[in-house]
Amino acid sequence: MPGADKEADLTERIEAFLADLKRGGCGTGPIRGSGETARETTALLRKVTAQARWSSAGDLMEIIRKEGRRMTAAQPSETTVGNMVLRVLKIIREEYARSRGSSEETDQQESLHKLQHFVHLKANVIEAINELLTELDGTTDNIAMQALEHIHSNEVIMTVGRSRTVEAFLKDAARKRKFHVIVAECAPFCQGHEMATNLSKASIETTVIADAAIFAVMSRVNKVIIGTQTVLANGGLRAVNGTHTVALAARHHSTPLIVCAPMFKLSPQFPNEEDTFHKFVSPHEVLPFTEGEILSKVNVHCPVFDYVPPELITLFISNIGGNAPSYIYRLMSELYHPEDHDL
Amino acid sequence: NEGKELSKEEKQRLRKQKKQQKKQKERKNEKSETEKEKTPVSLLPPPRPVATQKAPSALPAPASAPIPVPASAPFHSSPAPSPADKPAKSKAELKAERRARQETDRAAKQPGSSSSGIKTKVPLSELNPVVKRLPEHVQVDDPAVVKRLAKKLERQQIPLRSDYGYKVSLFSHLHQYSRKAPLTQQLSIPSTVIHPSIVRLGLQYSQGIVAGSNARSVALLHAFKQVIRDYTTPPNEELSRDLVNKLKPYISFLNQCRPLSASMGNAIKYIKKEISNIPSQCKEEEAKTKLLTCIDRYIEEKIVLAAKAISKYAIEKISDGDVILVYGCSSLVNNILCEAFEKSRKFRVIVVDSRPRLEGREALRRLVQRGISCTYVLISALSYILPEVSKVFLGAHALLANGYVMSRVGTSQIALVARTFNVPVLVCCETYKFCEKVQTDSFVSNELDDPDDLMVTRKGKTQLENWQDVSSLGLLNLVYDVTPPDFVDLVITDLGMIPCTSVPVVLRVKNLDQ
Numbered sequence: 001m002p003g004a005d006k007e008a009d010l011t012e013r014i015e016a017f018l019a020d021l022k023r024g025g026c027g028t029g030p031i032r033g034s035g036e037t038a039r040e041t042t043a044l045l046r047k048v049t050a051q052a053r054w055s056s057a058g059d060l061m062e063i064i065r066k067e068g069r070r071m072t073a074a075q076p077s078e079t080t081v082g083n084m085v086l087r088v089l090k091i092i093r094e095e096y097a098r099s100r101g102s103s104e105e106t107d108q109q110e111s112l113h114k115l116q117h118f119v120h121l122k123a124n125v126i127e128a129i130n131e132l133l134t135e136l137d138g139t140t141d142n143i144a145m146q147a148l149e150h151i152h153s154n155e156v157i158m159t160v161g162r163s164r165t166v167e168a169f170l171k172d173a174a175r176k177r178k179f180h181v182i183v184a185e186c187a188p189f190c191q192g193h194e195m196a197t198n199l200s201k202a203s204i205e206t207t208v209i210a211d212a213a214i215f216a217v218m219s220r221v222n223k224v225i226i227g228t229q230t231v232l233a234n235g236g237l238r239a240v241n242g243t244h245t246v247a248l249a250a251r252h253h254s255t256p257l258i259v260c261a262p263m264f265k266l267s268p269q270f271p272n273e274e275d276t277f278h279k280f281v282s283p284h285e286v287l288p289f290t291e292g293e294i295l296s297k298v299n300v301h302c303p304v305f306d307y308v309p310p311e312l313i314t315l316f317i318s319n320i321g322g323n324a325p326s327y328i329y330r331l332m333s334e335l336y337h338p339e340d341h342d343l
Numbered sequence: 344n345e346g347k348e349l350s351k352e353e354k355q356r357l358r359k360q361k362k363q364q365k366k367q368k369e370r371k372n373e374k375s376e377t378e379k380e381k382t383p384v385s386l387l388p389p390p391r392p393v394a395t396q397k398a399p400s401a402l403p404a405p406a407s408a409p410i411p412v413p414a415s416a417p418f419h420s421s422p423a424p425s426p427a428d429k430p431a432k433s434k435a436e437l438k439a440e441r442r443a444r445q446e447t448d449r450a451a452k453q454p455g456s457s458s459s460g461i462k463t464k465v466p467l468s469e470l471n472p473v474v475k476r477l478p479e480h481v482q483v484d485d486p487a488v489v490k491r492l493a494k495k496l497e498r499q500q501i502p503l504r505s506d507y508g509y510k511v512s513l514f515s516h517l518h519q520y521s522r523k524a525p526l527t528q529q530l531s532i533p534s535t536v537i538h539p540s541i542v543r544l545g546l547q548y549s550q551g552i553v554a555g556s557n558a559r560s561v562a563l564l565h566a567f568k569q570v571i572r573d574y575t576t577p578p579n580e581e582l583s584r585d586l587v588n589k590l591k592p593y594i595s596f597l598n599q600c601r602p603l604s605a606s607m608g609n610a611i612k613y614i615k616k617e618i619s620n621i622p623s624q625c626k627e628e629e630a631k632t633k634l635l636t637c638i639d640r641y642i643e644e645k646i647v648l649a650a651k652a653i654s655k656y657a658i659e660k661i662s663d664g665d666v667i668l669v670y671g672c673s674s675l676v677n678n679i680l681c682e683a684f685e686k687s688r689k690f691r692v693i694v695v696d697s698r699p700r701l702e703g704r705e706a707l708r709r710l711v712q713r714g715i716s717c718t719y720v721l722i723s724a725l726s727y728i729l730p731e732v733s734k735v736f737l738g739a740h741a742l743l744a745n746g747y748v749m750s751r752v753g754t755s756q757i758a759l760v761a762r763t764f765n766v767p768v769l770v771c772c773e774t775y776k777f778c779e780k781v782q783t784d785s786f787v788s789n790e791l792d793d794p795d796d797l798m799v800t801r802k803g804k805t806q807l808e809n810w811q812d813v814s815s816l817g818l819l820n821l822v823y824d825v826t827p828p829d830f831v832d833l834v835i836t837d838l839g840m841i842p843c844t845s846v847p848v849v850l851r852v853k854n855l856d857q
Contacts, residue, residue: 187721188698190799193806193807206817207817208807209821210752210797212698212722212751213821215759216755216756217785241723242723245723252759278727286720287704298707301720301724302720302724306727
């Protein structure tokens with residue numbers, strides 16, 4: 001039966017996606033960048049919407065929520081997955097409200113479970129998800145287009161680790177302007193090395209420094225441009241470890257700190273210093289097994305993320321333009337519905 | 344015997360007069376507009392009668408305060424009309440008196456003499472060191488300086504070490520050497536000019552086998568002791584002068600292997616002073632034993648006993664239940680922690696380390712061996728670990744005269760983040776590491792290590808393997824950085840616990856003592 005085949009195909013794809021997420025938990029980051037994860041998540045949700053059996057908007061939302069919970073459980077630190085689920089939920093609510101023609105919030109909760117306008121709802125939702133996918137495809141280019149507004153010639157720019165968004169941003173600016181980039185290597189994963197080789201291949205003057213030298217060279221830096229893993233609801237960041245030091249050094253020298261983050265990284269989570277914020281990976285990167293006896297007597301930590309408070313950030317550059325950190329809460333309320341914050 | 348002594352005194356007098364001539368010439372060149380006559384003839388030694396009358400006008404020393412009184416005397420005598428012979432003789436006598444007074448004043452300027460002369464001279468001696476010559480190792484981008492150094496090294500028969508790799512433009516004024524090309528490869532074996540223990544020391548420095556401020560100074564002093572033991576005074580030479588000249592090429596060689604640290608610089612100054620103060624009638628064996636005991640005493644006082652004193656002060660600051668953060672491997676801080684542990688203080692230690700040197704692993708080994716419970720992180724995890732920390736103990740390479748702390752790169756970062764989390768930062772430093780330099784950033788005077796050290800192989804791939812081939816890619820491996828004094832809460836020295844800004848006070852007290 002073709003229906004059963006399609007369903008099996010869908011579950012297979014979801015399982016493969018979950019396995020990828022679980023495997024991508026090591027320090028070097030997920031196997032694919034967060035943009036690709038977002039696209040993959042949205043594509044899967046579109047498939048679920050198309051193929052799953054549902055009769056009302058409420059049912060659909062319940063199905064999406066269930067799938068979303070499974071996906072976020074596979075890799076809790078990969079917040080883009082959860083963000084996309086929330087976006088889709090918001091889309092469903094919006095489409096439902098539009099098709100009903102009513103803008104009253106109070107009615108919606110009960111009427112979501114009603115059967116009206118089913119067929120059109122499905123088509124509308126799928127169309128809206130397609131729009132979301134196009135938006136996701138263009139985020140990096142949208143951000144890179146704003147590069148020339150922020151970088152002037154003969155600047156010294158500092159960045160940390162590896163971010164595909166920042167790489168695209170700098171390469172775009174390098175087509176017209178000449179500037180110098182200092183990359184902090186970000187031990188122990190040393191992703192800064194890859195970033196530096198990529199940038200130097202685009203003929204940008206690059207220098208690689210050790211993490212320990214960040215404060216020493218900060219006095220000669222004009223701007224700090226970084227990427228992040230997640231933007232939290234209060235405007236703070238959850239970024240690769242070492243970013244907090246960079247932010248403090250930049251504040252000490254009054255250097256602007258610019259964060260290039262597409263909108264799908266915006267998460268409704270607030271920072272809490274308890275279990276869910278920090279993620280640790282195997283400490284053999286920090287203290288290898290060749291060290292021998294002392295390993296059993298020593299505690300070794302290898303955290304992956306750092307929290308950067310919003311006071312240290314000057315500007316967010318996203319695909320919808322530049323924003324101050326204090327405006328993030330507003331953007332978030334437009335992207336996600338408050339009811340959906342807990343999946 | 345007497346004949347020799349006389350000739351020595353004459354030699355000393357001649358030397359002093361030559362110095363005076365040079366100084367007078369410099370002053371004359373400055374005042375060439377005002378002075379019409381140049382009378383070098385007048386500066387001959389006093390026993391010879393001087394015939395020129397214009398000499399007194401050339402002599403008034405512009406800077407010395409006590410001189411004006413005798414200088415005014417010839418002004419009175421010259422306009423007085425008198426027969427040619429008599430005023431000439433009286434002028435010669437006055438000149439002789441004046442010169443004798445000048446010599447006694449100059450002798451009074453030397454250290455160890457009566458304090459009455461010093462009061463008026465202190466402002467002068469403080470003005471003189473302001474015009475210092477810039478050291479060569481921060482002028483690599485100036486071709487004239489590099490040529491001068493090459494000539495000097497050629498004269499001393501020491502090979503010149505060449506720079507390696509692409510230097511970041513901000514640091515083009517500093518040397519950057521490769522560890523794979525040590526200086527000793529260019530030396531002939533056996534080296535006729537350089538003592539073998541110095542060659543060994545230079546190799547140990549350049550390969551990083553002996554690292555750390557205290558270790559380098561102690562190794563240097565031990566090598567010098569060996570040099571002194573093997574030294575014999577050549578005939579017709581004085582030990583005090585010849586030994587100092589013998590040490591100069593050694594110091595240049597060590598400088599080429601690895602730039603000298605502030606502590607080594609101070610140790611060398613001390614040795615040179617001790618050698619020059621050896622009286623000329625001292626026998627060689629006696630002089631050598633005297634120097635060896637001096638060096639032993641220096642090590643004992645300035646390093647070993649100082650460490651004990653600092654531990655005593657620092658242990659007062661460690662309380663039970665403390666979580667102490669240390670960075671890298673500082674012999675002094677390790678000493679303090681081991682002593683505190685032996686005095687049964689209950690604390691645990693967090694060792695922060697950084698690439699590419701990874702010196703923290705050595706500190707970790709030493710502490711774990713004593714039984715102290717330790718945690719180990721890299722410097723990028725600092726913001727994660729600092730909320731647990733109650734105190735930060737840092738070592739120093741040197742303390743600069745404007746209160747900045749020069750230490751291993753990364754120290755300023757730790758002090759910055761600790762200040763943000765309101766954790767007290769204590770720097771431990773012996774007084775022999777205090778130096779008169781001033782610095783505000785880590786660029787002007789620093790050391791660049793081998794850039795290849797930054798490369799790392801992860802999962803079989805070395806990203807930066809061919810960095811030399813890419814023209815726009817540079818690697819920067821800094822060794823030192825400076826921490827501003829507002830990040831440091833306390834400096835523990837063997838003189839006590841002082842704030843960072845009191846460093847020039849300590850330097851001044853030390854200078855007056857000497």
